[in-house]
Amino acid sequence: MTQRKSRADRRVELIDAARRAMIQHGAEGVHLNQIAEEAGLTSGAVLYHYPDLRDLLIEAHHAGMERFYEQRVKKISGIADPAQKLITTIRSGLPEGPDDAGVRLLCELGGAAGRNRVYGTLLTTLYDRQVAMYQTILEIGAAQGVFKLAGDSEQIARNLVALEDAYGYRIIARHHSIGPDEAVSLILDFARMSTGHPLKEEPAARPKTTRTTRQRNGGSTPRPRDAS
Amino acid sequence: MTQRKSRADRRVELIDAARRAMIQHGAEGVHLNQIAEEAGLTSGAVLYHYPDLRDLLIEAHHAGMERFYEQRVKKISGIADPAQKLITTIRSGLPEGPDDAGVRLLCELGGAAGRNRVYGTLLTTLYDRQVAMYQTILEIGAAQGVFKLAGDSEQIARNLVALEDAYGYRIIARHHSIGPDEAVSLILDFARMSTGHPLKEEPAARPKTTRTTRQRNGGSTPRPRDAS
């Protein structure tokens, strides 16, 4: 039998398994068995912990968002200069590439949010929190005289998050000419106009394997005929 | 028996039925029977025309995008003034509300595009076309001396489309404080910075029932427990 775990531990594991399974098969296309397999358990065990699958899926999305947001906060926590803070924040809101797990999960929700209130709220809440994050950076920068805001800080912040989101989708969809770098550059163009600051990207340390976001996509069932 | 139709007619009908069904149940969550029901046929009839469901779904998405794009082009076709053209274009890229069928369909694809190459390409292509559309408007405005572009026209165009997209998602997700009007206003803020033009919205004719986009969502099966 698979290593037995405490209720709490197992639930955490399941949430993570669900997250992985959803990324592979879609937020609405996942099957119980896929989650079970991802967790190394049988479907019965999953149901034992989550009699209603939907609860698990929601928790998984919630956890994914929380993780995504926390990572962003963490990345800018040490930075003092508002300009560098802004640049770093922009980068941290974009996927590293088409396979970035964190953003993939968020993108999955886009469509479902229109049909499912819970998902809509989840997404909306995340958006608002991100706006607040940017707004703080902008306000502090303005207070320090580093930024000369070309408008309301909330308006700018909303547009920044919106741009991030949209380019996230583009990158996930493998747009041929828009990758993380191009997206950063495009968003920075807007940020410069809005802050009146040159926002030079420090060519600084981008060490090889620091990020924790990336996920495996283990030799998983390729669907037949996806590309006609 | 249901009115018999020619092959071509039926295919068109099926594409539309699929479009409606996907909006209600998700691009990846639709079932054959739901499409059949939407078309007023049995599943067998659907299969007769589309032995592989995926082909139908792809065609439906394709058609939806084409329609969406054509509508936008049509709306600006009569307008001469670049500023009004720009404003109208921005508005036409946003959903009318959370239930706007055209945009709902596009949002459905967001997640799937990461897993399905065809969908990714479809979405990417639409994005590029929209960018080109904006770019033309910007270039003409600049050539006429109406706009003083604050940067590369492609860069501005890309950001405009990106903003549209992102606010589309927000509106579909029923963000409490972002509706079509707020979104237009936010995007216009960016457009003003980029074009150096005041871009006053004409309080002009917005007749009641001109748009053709809106779709019914006929008393369709509400899923249980969507909101926990």
Added chain:
DNA sequence: TAAGTATTTGAATCACGATTCAACAAATAT
């Protein structure tokens, strides 16, 4: 160590969607 409790399995069952196809009906051609 023994009793009790919590977790997991595996098999059985259930429910539902996809697929097939013979029969039928409507159009079209002869």
Added chain:
DNA sequence: ATATTTGTTGAATCGTGATTCAAATACTTA
């Protein structure tokens, strides 16, 4: 009018995933 082709149905079948649950297993506690 008759034959032929085309589109549609409805029922049968198949496959798969969800759900249930008794039995087995691993922990915990007394």
